[in-house]
Structures are given as C-alpha cells and as structure tokens.
Amino acid sequence: MKHETFFDIMKCWMKKRTFFPDDMNGGIVMIRQAKAEDAEQVAPLIYIILEDMELPFLKGVSKEMMLEMIEASFLRSDYRFSKENVMVKEIDGKVAGILVSYHGEHAENMDDEWEGIQDMFGIVNKIPLFTEQETWMGEYYLDSLVVDSSYRGQGIGKELLHAFKELAVAKNCEIIALNVEKANEGALNxxxxxxxxxxxxxxxxxHDYYHMTQNVRS
Incomplete structure (x- = not known):
C-alpha cells in the first residue's frame, strides 16, 4: 500500500485550487504552497505576528536582523516557519497574505532549529523564541495568519481560513485548532x-488567549 507524503497531499490539493484572473488588473490570484523565493515577502508578515505577541526575543535584536533570521528559518526544514508549513495568497506576483499550519504532534520539536539559526547570526546567549505550548496531539493547528496591510478588507483572511480547513481535510485530520487573543473581539466573533x-x-x-477548535468531519 502506497503512503502519501506531504508533497503528494499538496500536489493533490493544489489541483483543486482555482487560478483565476483578477478583475481589477488582469493578474493572477491564487493560494499556493510557499516557495523559497517568497522568503523576502513572507518574513515581514511573520514579523508582524511576532511583534504583536511582544516576544521577549525581539527586544534583543534589531528588526533588520530579525527579518534575516525569519528568512533563514523559512528556508530550513522541520521548523515552525519553514516554507513547507506556509501557504501564501498571491495576487499578481505579490504575497498578499499567509497562513502557517502543522500537526499538533510536531509542535514539541518544532522550534529545535531555532538554536542553530541563532548560531548562524552569532548570538551567544541563546533565547527561545517561544516557550509555551500552543497545540496538542490530534489537532491540525493554525499557527499564524496575517494579511498584508495593502490587501486588508478584501476577504483574504476568510479565504486563507477556508484554505486551512481544506488542507486539514486533505490530510485526513479531524480537529483543527487555533488560538485567538481574548482582546481581539473581531477575530473571536x-x-x-x-x-x-x-x-x-x-x-x-x-497575553490571554482562547484555544478554539472545530471538528471538520461533523
């Protein structure tokens, strides 16, 4: 019996995605798997999330260095922000939004690569980027979702959420999960x-969060 790899699943899932002209400018609009060449556009979007979380690590490095570190982590495998875990919403060649997702059982070792990334940038006194558990075994977890400020108000966030759910179904997952800050009433609703x-x-x-789940098979 043949076992499907992650890339088999993605290939099948991508065949179901729709590529269509943008009515505004005739460009191409799609949601797709991230590629190495997306690193420069994806890094600032991930930075928005990290800055919003007020992570202690950010206090010790410049924004420029942090962006470079995010790009380096994006190009590594088996890391939280690896390109393999990122889907992008592309509009006419520009990354308009991203989602980061992975299986909850991978979360325990998801940040092991961060120490090596700090070595690359000569950081001696190493600090973990994340310290708390965010997801658990049996969940397919939406780690991050962000839309570029230039593209907000166009429903891209909802499209990415729908793509996240579709991806979970394609991976035969039953429970999808995410965390939302209690103060963010708009997102919570x-x-x-x-x-x-x-x-x-x-x-x-x-920060105080709700851990929210949904059964995609019910």
Missing part, C-alpha cells in the same frame, strides 16, 4: 461564525 468553539484558556507571552 469571526471564528465563532465559522464554527470554532472555545475549549480552554491559554497564556502566551503574557
């Missing part, structure tokens, strides 16, 4: 409308 339910509370980097 959106997730509830899309069928997510709050399971329990979390504290991540000093």
């Amino acid at each position: 959106l997730y509830k409308k899309l069928g997510y339910e709050s399971e329990y509370d979390l504290v991540l980097s000093g």
